């Protein structure tokens with residue numbers, strides 16, 4: 001597809017997409033914050049201030065997989081998930097442009 005035949009939205013989406021998929025990491029997963037008690041008898045978690053742990057879930061071939069994320073990696077994991085969502089949104093915009101293009105090409109009966 002030549003850029004001249006594209007809509008402005010499509011051109012912009014493709015150029016935003018390029019660096020996201022070329023150089024950066026992304027991750028399809030659902031983040032869940034778990035509230036846990038650790039087992040130490042005098043810990044604050046026993047008095048209601050539970051610890052938190054980030055758990056990622058993804059579905060592969062219909063099966064759920066979980067990944068427990070250490071505190072140090074929480075920020076980076078959330079960034080990768082956010083980037084995946086951004087990529088999906090851009091793909092959707094490009095896909096809509098293609099949809100519209102095919103719709104216009106449909107011959108009248």
Ligand SMILES: [Zn+2]
Nearest residue numbers: 037038043045
């Ligand atoms: Zn505790």
